[in-house]
Every structure is written in C-alpha cells, then in structure tokens.
Amino acid sequence: xxxxxxxxxxxxxxxxxxxxxxxxxxxxxxxxxxxxxxxxxxxxxxxxxxxxxxxxxxxxxxxxxxxxxxxxxxxxxxxxxxxxxxxxxxxxxxxxxxxxxxxxxxxxxxxxxxxxxxxxxxxxxxxxxxxxxxxxxxxxxxxxxxxxxxxxxxxxxxxxxxxxxxxxxxxxxxxxxxxxxxxxxxxxxxxxxxxxxxxxxxxxxxxxxxxxxxxxxxxxxxxxxxxxxxxxxxxxxxxxxxxxxxxxxxxxxxxxxxxxxxxxxxxxxxxxxxxxxxxxxxxxxxxxxxxxxxxxxxxxxxxxxxxxxxxxxxxxxxxxxxxxxxxxxxxxxxxxx
Amino acid sequence: xxxxxxxxxxxxxxxxxxxxxxxxxxxxxxxxxxxxxxxxxxxxxxxxxxxxxxxxxxxxxxxxxxxxxxxxxxxxxxxxxxxxxxxxxxxxxxxxxxxxxxxxxxxxxxxxxxxxxxxxxxxxxxxxxxxxxxxxxxxxxxxxxxxxxxxxxxxxxxxxxxxxxxxxxxxxxxxxxxxxxxxxxxxxxxxxxxxxxxxxxxxxxxxxxxxxxxxxxxxxxxxxxxxxxxxxxxxxxxxxxxxxxxxxxxxxxxxxxxxxxxxxxxxxxxxxxxxxxxxxxxxxxxxxxxxxxxxxxxxxxxxxxxxxxxxxxxxxxxxxxxxxxxxxxxxxxxxxx
DNA sequence: CTGAAAGCGCTAACAT
DNA sequence: ATGTTAGCGCTTTCAG
Numbered sequence: 279x280x281x282x283x284x285x286x287x288x289x290x291x292x293x294x295x296x297x298x299x300x301x302x303x304x305x306x307x308x309x310x311x312x313x314x315x316x317x318x319x320x321x322x323x324x325x326x327x328x329x330x331x332x333x334x335x336x337x338x339x340x341x342x343x344x345x346x347x348x349x350x351x352x353x354x355x356x357x358x359x360x361x362x363x364x365x366x367x368x369x370x371x372x373x374x375x376x377x378x379x380x381x382x383x384x385x386x387x388x389x390x391x392x393x394x395x396x397x398x399x400x401x402x403x404x405x406x407x408x409x410x411x412x413x414x415x416x417x418x419x420x421x422x423x424x425x426x427x428x429x430x431x432x433x434x435x436x437x438x439x440x441x442x443x444x445x446x447x448x449x450x451x452x453x454x455x456x457x458x459x460x461x462x463x464x465x466x467x468x469x470x471x472x473x474x475x476x477x478x479x480x481x482x483x484x485x486x487x488x489x490x491x492x493x494x495x496x497x498x499x500x501x502x503x504x505x506x507x508x509x510x511x512x513x514x515x516x517x518x519x520x521x522x523x524x525x526x527x528x529x530x531x532x533x534x535x536x537x538x539x540x541x542x543x544x545x546x547x548x549x550x551x552x553x554x555x556x557x558x559x560x561x562x563x564x565x566x567x568x569x570x571x572x573x574x575x576x577x578x579x580x581x582x583x584x585x586x587x588x589x590x591x592x593x594x595x596x597x598x599x600x601x602x603x604x605x606x607x608x609x610x611x612x613x614x615x
Numbered sequence: 616x617x618x619x620x621x622x623x624x625x626x627x628x629x630x631x632x633x634x635x636x637x638x639x640x641x642x643x644x645x646x647x648x649x650x651x652x653x654x655x656x657x658x659x660x661x662x663x664x665x666x667x668x669x670x671x672x673x674x675x676x677x678x679x680x681x682x683x684x685x686x687x688x689x690x691x692x693x694x695x696x697x698x699x700x701x702x703x704x705x706x707x708x709x710x711x712x713x714x715x716x717x718x719x720x721x722x723x724x725x726x727x728x729x730x731x732x733x734x735x736x737x738x739x740x741x742x743x744x745x746x747x748x749x750x751x752x753x754x755x756x757x758x759x760x761x762x763x764x765x766x767x768x769x770x771x772x773x774x775x776x777x778x779x780x781x782x783x784x785x786x787x788x789x790x791x792x793x794x795x796x797x798x799x800x801x802x803x804x805x806x807x808x809x810x811x812x813x814x815x816x817x818x819x820x821x822x823x824x825x826x827x828x829x830x831x832x833x834x835x836x837x838x839x840x841x842x843x844x845x846x847x848x849x850x851x852x853x854x855x856x857x858x859x860x861x862x863x864x865x866x867x868x869x870x871x872x873x874x875x876x877x878x879x880x881x882x883x884x885x886x887x888x889x890x891x892x893x894x895x896x897x898x899x900x901x902x903x904x905x906x907x908x909x910x911x912x913x914x915x916x917x918x919x920x921x922x923x924x925x926x927x928x929x930x931x932x933x934x935x936x937x938x939x940x941x942x943x944x945x946x947x948x949x950x951x952x
Numbered sequence: 953c954t955g956a957a958a959g960c961g962c963t964a965a966c967a968t
Numbered sequence: 969a970t971g972t973t974a975g976c977g978c979t980t981t982c983a984g
C-alpha cells in the first residue's frame with residue numbers, strides 16, 4: 279500500500295503537491311495535478327486516516343451507543359442516524375451494549391481513544407458519570423429518547439407525557455373509566471413519563487389510576503393479568519406504555535379469548551408492525567423514530583461544527599395517536615359504560 | 616489530554632517504561648510500575664489509537680455493511696455481530712447503505728482507509744468488484760446471508776433451498792396441490808434459492824408451480840392477488856419467500872376476508888413478531904439470525920488471527936420450520952383436497 | 953529491566 | 969505554485 283511519499287517520488291513532485299492534489303486543499307498547476315493523478319491511478323493510493331488524525335484532528339466518525347438493535351425502535355433510530363451521519367460525511371462507530379452499563383462505560387472510553395468527533399447515545403441506565411470525560415475533552419454528546427441526567431448535554435426526546443395523556447383521554451372519550459395502565463419493572467425515563475401522563479389524565483377526570491407492573495420474565499403477564507381482569511370494578515380498557523408489554527398482553531388476552539375492543543379497549547405505545555396485522559388492528563401512540571435519528575445528527579453536527587459550549591438544548595418531538603380499531607373507534611354502536 | 620511522554624516526564628521514567636506499563640507488554644519493575652500508575656491516575660491518560668496504528672498495525676475494528684437496519688433480520692444480525700465483535704475486543708464501524716451499491720462502494724473504501732481488521736458484509740447487490748481491494752490488502756471479508764459472487768471470500772448462508780422445500784412439502788402433506796409461491800421483483804440470492812426450492816418441491820410431486828412476482832410498490836399485492844385467487848384451478852395454499860411479502864399478502868387476505876387456513880393455507884419465511892400475534896398464528900421457516908451473526912464474527916476472527924489465505928469456506932446454517940396454525944395443523948378435521 | 957533514537961504517513965508552517 | 973522541515977503520539981529496535 280503506497281504512501282504519499284511514494285506517489286511523490288514516482289510523479290517527481292514534492293509530497294505537499296501530492297497532498298494538495300489528494301485533498302484539493304489549494305491550487306496546484308494543471309501539469310503537476312496531471313502527473314500526480316497519473317501516478318495514483320497507476321499504483322493506487324489510499325490516504326491513511328490514522329496518520330491524518332495524528333495532527334490533532336478528530337476523526338470524521340460519530341459514536342453511536344444504543345441499548346440493543348434487536349428492538350425495532352432502536353434499530354430504526356440507528357438506521358436513520360447512520361444515514362444522516364453518512365450524508366454529512368461521517369462514519370459511525372456503533373455499540374449495542376445489551377442494556378449493560380458496564381459495557382456502555384467501557385465502550386464509550388474506547389470511542390474516546392479513537393478520537394470520535396461526537397457521540398449520540400441512548401443511555402441504558404441512569405448511571406452516566408463516565409460521560410463527563412467527553413465534555414472535558416470538548417467532544418459533544420447528544421442523548422436521544424432518554425436524557426443523561428445531571429449532564430450538560432443536548433437532549434432529544436419525544437413528548438411521552440403528552441402522548442400518554444392523548445391516549446388515555448381517547449379511551450375516556452369512548453366512555454371508559456376503569457383504564458388499566460400496563461407498565462414495566464425497569465424504571466426508565468420514557469416509561470415514567472408515560473405513566474405520569476396516564477396518572478395525570480386519570481386524576482384530571484377524577485378517575486382512580488390502576489397500574490399493573492409487569493416483571494421482565496416472559497410469563498409475568500400471564501400470572502398477573504387474569505386475576506386483575508376479574509377484579510372489581512371491572513377494567514374496560516388498557517393502556518400499555520411500551521410495545522413489548524402490549525405484545526405480551528395481547529397474546530394473553532387472545533389466550534383468554536377476551537374480545538377487543540368490546541370487552542377490553544386497547545391502546546399501546548409505539549407503532550409496531552403487528553399493530554396493523556392483528557384482528558382488530560391496534561390503536562397506538564406513534565413516535566417519529568426516524569426523525570428522532572435525523573434530528574439527533576443535525577443537532578450534534580451543529581455542535582461539532584460551531585464548537586459552541588452554549589447551554590445545552592432540549593428538543594422535544596411530538597408523537598401522534600394512530601387511531602385504528604382496538605380503541606373502539608371501529609365499533610359503530612358504542613354504548614357508554 | 617496528556618500523552619505518554621507527559622506521563623514519562625511526570626513519573627520520572629522513560630517513555631518506553633510507560634508504554635510497557637500501559638500495554639503490559641513486558642516485565643517492568645514494581646516501583647516503576649507504581650510510579651507510572653500514580654502519574655496516570657493523577658493527571659489521567661488515554662492512549663491515542665491513531666498513533667498506535669501508525670506503526671502499521673490495523674485497528675481493532677471490524678467493518679459491518681448491511682443494506683439497512685430497519686429490517687429486523689438485518690438488525691438482529693447486526694446486533695449479534697456487534698456483540699460478538701465487542702466480546703472479542705473489536706469495535707464495529709457500521710454502515711447501513713440503504714440497499715444502494717454506490718453508497719456501499721464508497722463507504723467500503725472509507726473503511727479501508729480507516730485500516731479495519733476485517734469486514735462483514737451483507738451485500739446489497741450482485742455488483743461487488745470493489746471488494747477486491749480488500750483481498751489485495753489481505754483484509755479478510757466474510758459475506759453473510761448472500762454470497763459475494765466471483766470473490767474468493769468466506770461465505771455464511773442459511774440453507775434457503777432446503778427451507779423452502781420443507782415448507783412446501785409440509786403444505787403438500789396437508790393435501791395441497793395448488794400452492795402459490797409469492798416472490799419479489801428484486802432478484803436477490805436468497806429469494807432465488809427459495810424459489811428454486813419451491814419449484815423443486817413442486818416438480819418432485821409433479822405439481823405445477825405457480826409463482827406470483829410482487830413489485831416493490833405497496834399496492835402491488837392488492838392488484839394482483841385477488842385475480843389470482845379466483846383463477847382456476849383454485850389455489851389452496853401460499854408460500855411467501857420473505858416476511859415483507861407475507862405481511863402484505865396477509866393484510867390483503869384479511870381484507871378479502873379469506874379464511875386462513877381453511878380457504879388458504881399459509882407458510883412464510885422468517886419468524887416475524889406478528890407471526891405469533893395474528894389469528895391464526897403463522898407457520899414460518901425461521902432462520903437462526905443471531906447465530907448467523909455470531910458465526911460470522913468467529914469465522915472472520917479466525918482469518919484475521921491466522922492470517923491464512925486458504926481456500927474460502929462456505930458455511931451453511933440450517934433453518935427450522937416453526938409449525939403453527941396457518942398451515943392447517945391446528946385444524947383437526949382436515950380433509951384432503 | 954530500562955532508555956534513547958528512529959520513524960510510521962501525513963499535514964501545518966515556513967521557505968522558495 | 970511548489971518544496972522542505974518538523975513534528976503529531978506511539979512502538980519497534982537496539983544499546984545499555
């Protein structure tokens with residue numbers, strides 16, 4: 279693999295001329311450019327990025343840390359991020375840390391050593407002290423979907439609370455008063471916000487919030503849901519704060535032969551594939567996932583280019599309630615309960 | 616950001632001693648090690664990977680090229696790859712090229728400049744001449760899911776043909792003789808193999824293959840499927856060679872109020888989420904997606920470590936037919952047709 | 953076991 | 969417009 283110097287020797291010009299031709303940094307005479315191009319195309323040449331970076335420059339690389347890629351939300355978001363980064367001339371160093379903070383901490387340090395220009399992170403947990411090293415080195419960070427608490431970084435989230443309120447109010451508009459909120463054990467920011475929205479919407483209408491916390495084990499829904507459905511007063515609607523929860527619950531309701539939306543109306547978070555395939559189709563609060571990714575890159579690049587250390591920004595994207603059948607909208611003769 | 620030399624100065628030892636402590640390369644006396652560690656923890660130190668690489672070493676980085684991440688198959692595969700790479704001490708430079716060869720070509724060259732140690736690729740097209748540069752520079756490649764044609768690289772695929780045969784034979788065992796194969800316009804390797812398997816299974820039983828090619832536009836199924844279902848002889852079963860096709864077809868069948876499996880039995884490729892959520896649940900030919908990812912990394916690392924240029928290997932993983940309801944297995948009184 | 957020197961491939965900063 | 973020089977931060981090499 280030939281170096282700049284090799285090309286210089288062959289084409290009979292100085293190294294800097296070659297460098298200038300390769301990078302288009304400054305004017306070079308027609309003929310030297312010709313000579314250099316000829317030499318390059320003859321023996322081939324690939325600039326060595328490592329050498330370039332030694333001059334103190336940062337790599338044209340963005341770091342991306344997500345909890346995992348198997349989850350469509352993260353995957354679609356990562357896809358959009360990669361795409362946007364690429365279009366801006368950056369490569370993407372990606373880590374799926376398996377929801378594991380130890381891995382997150384270690385990999386993030388490795389990214390720093392590789393001199394990434396900036397970092398986009400969907401934090402796996404509340405623990406995030408290790409990101410301070412980035413700020414010390416003036417490497418900008420943006421957190422997506424969940425904030426990095428107590429960190430002076432840009433943040434991009436969706437309006438989870440408002441989305442939950444919308445969903446619950448919609449169920450209420452169908453006459454439901456006993457609405458169950460299905461939430462998860464692991465306390466992540468988004469879940470809490472949605473739960474808060476649920477509570478707010480219920481209390482505003484002076485309704486009693488009823489929350490079922492689902493453990494992380496697969497059979498967890500199966501254990502707890504049936505009993506709850508038979509309790510008094512009878513639950514007539516369910517709001518699930520995450521798609522995984524919704525899927526499990528729907529499987530269980532299906533097994534119990536519960537009619538949706540007649541016996542139980544249902545609204546879930548996230549517009550998962552199956553939502554339009556099931557009978558009935560599922561009404562969901564949809565997040566602008568790809569937009570989240572693109573926006574994250576824009577915000578980050580802005581910081582990188584300007585080098586500004588102004589007060590961190592918090593950008594909030596809107597969700598949209600996709601009304602389908604499971605909320606009861608498909609049913610013509612809906613009697614109020 | 617302090618350098619090795621800084622640490623050396625502070626701790627009052629030579630740079631090489633510092634280097635040796637940091638890398639654990641060779642024996643260092645207790646006390647120098649002590650001094651160095653102290654200095655490091657006092658002012659902090661992060662090795663500069665770029666400088667390390669200048670000595671001709673390749674980066675501990677694997678390249679990963681996939682068509683996109685929004686598709687769960689690629690996402691789960693990428694997830695497994697990242698995980699396995701990380702566990703082996705490699706970072707992952709990832710590109711989702713949007714099924715676009717031009718992007719693939721360009722990004723792959725950038726990876727080369729970054730001195731990646733090896734490349735894992737799910738090719739977006741048949742065009743792949745640009746990968747030859749890697750082989751020239753002795754950077755190993757492994758192609759996953761689809762082979763790199765005419766390239767001397769390791770390949771990891773699943774047995775698509777056999778999977779299709781299994782699926783079609785299963786439908787035949789239910790008495791179906793008029794089985795429609797739903798396939799896509801874009802001619803990718805996997806699709807062709809599955810189609811070939813379908814044809815083989817049909818011809819073996821002296822049955823007439825019937826293939827419907829679905830265009831890439833969303834409404835394509837809606838246009839062509841209804842007419843076909845009314846044609847003679849009546850189709851009684853469908854085999855869809857990809858999950859996207861299956862989803863579209865299932866949506867359409869649902870709209871047409873076609874009973875599955877009574878009127879039409881159905882088997883699809885890929886174990887998509889919705890398969891267990893729909894009514895009926897969908898029988899599928901499932902690929903070992905995560906295993907595909909892990910195996911790819913193992914094979915690649917083997918090459919990287921050994922540096923061997925032996926004949927390329929082709930590893931074939933088995934699929935499994937997950938029998939659920941849509942094939943007709945749930946129906947007790949199944950009359951042969 | 954330790955240190956000094958050379959140089960990896962490139963570019964910023966000066967020369968010319 | 970072009971060439972020359974001096975490093976960037978590290979490790980390989982060779983001497984102590």
